[in-house]
Amino acid sequence: MTRVRAGTATDYAAVHEVNKLAFGGEGESRLVEALRKSRYFCPKLSLVAVKDQKVVGHILFSPAVIERVVEIGKKAENNDVPVLVLAPMAVLPEFQRQGIGSQLILQGLEECKRLGFGIAILIGHPGFYPRFGFMPARARGLECIYKVSNEAFLVAELVPGALKGVQGMVRYPVEFDAVA
Numbered sequence: 001m002t003r004v005r006a007g008t009a010t011d012y013a014a015v016h017e018v019n020k021l022a023f024g025g026e027g028e029s030r031l032v033e034a035l036r037k038s039r040y041f042c043p044k045l046s047l048v049a050v051k052d053q054k055v056v057g058h059i060l061f062s063p064a065v066i067e068r069v070v071e072i073g074k075k076a077e078n079n080d081v082p083v084l085v086l087a088p089m090a091v092l093p094e095f096q097r098q099g100i101g102s103q104l105i106l107q108g109l110e111e112c113k114r115l116g117f118g119i120a121i122l123i124g125h126p127g128f129y130p131r132f133g134f135m136p137a138r139a140r141g142l143e144c145i146y147k148v149s150n151e152a153f154l155v156a157e158l159v160p161g162a163l164k165g166v167q168g169m170v171r172y173p174v175e176f177d178a179v180a
């Protein structure tokens with residue numbers, strides 16, 4: 001059985017390894033470490049999948065914003081919308097295609113909701129994420145600070161109606177600039 005729980009400091013080395021082996025390089029492992037040091041890091045949203053006491057998967061959600069300008073009276077004012085960006089997520093190659101990634105996303109999105117977030121955003125495989133409620137983000141009036149195709153730039157409403165009236169630029173934490 002695989003259990004998903006919040007990661008702790010004792011998992012850091014294993015999380016580094018999972019990302020390195022899943023992505024075939026250390027870029028994402030370094031990204032996780034940079035995000036962990038950032039002031040926006042939310043420990044409850046760095047989740048590990050554990051099987052037989054071994055960390056076999058990891059998922060991270062980081063707080064970000066949709067930059068939105070609204071008209072208040074005759075004045076245009078910034079009214080940013082808090083969101084979470086999902087990245088990276090990884091499962092050890094020999095444990096892939098066994099449902100562990102899906103379990104990480106489903107439990108991760110539940111935790112995001114519990115913490116009060118209504119919107120999650122990601123850049124990823126268009127064949128994988130729509131089954132969890134993700135849909136093309138540009139069609140919903142969102143834009144990304146990174147160059148990304150329509151198919152890969154995805155958004156999910158964690159709370160029905162959370163995207164109503166929300167359009168604008170998704171601003172990722174600056175730590176992502178190094179891997180974008």
Ligand SMILES: CC(C)(COP(=O)(O)OP(=O)(O)OC[C@H]1O[C@@H](n2cnc3c(N)ncnc32)[C@H](O)[C@@H]1OP(=O)(O)O)[C@@H](O)C(=O)NCCC(=O)NCCS
Nearest residue numbers: 022023089090091096097098099100101102124125127128
């Ligand atoms: C993507 C990833 C986290 C999925 O984890 P997982 O445990 O294999 O996922 P699940 O077993 O729950 O679901 C399997 C589904 O993932 C999708 N999937 C897995 N790897 C994929 C890939 N490289 N490209 C496209 N889809 C992929 C498939 O749709 C598959 O469904 P299928 O078996 O019905 O064809 C894992 O494959 C991984 O670590 N990949 C390398 C790193 C990566 O690409 N991370 C995501 C960046 S967007």
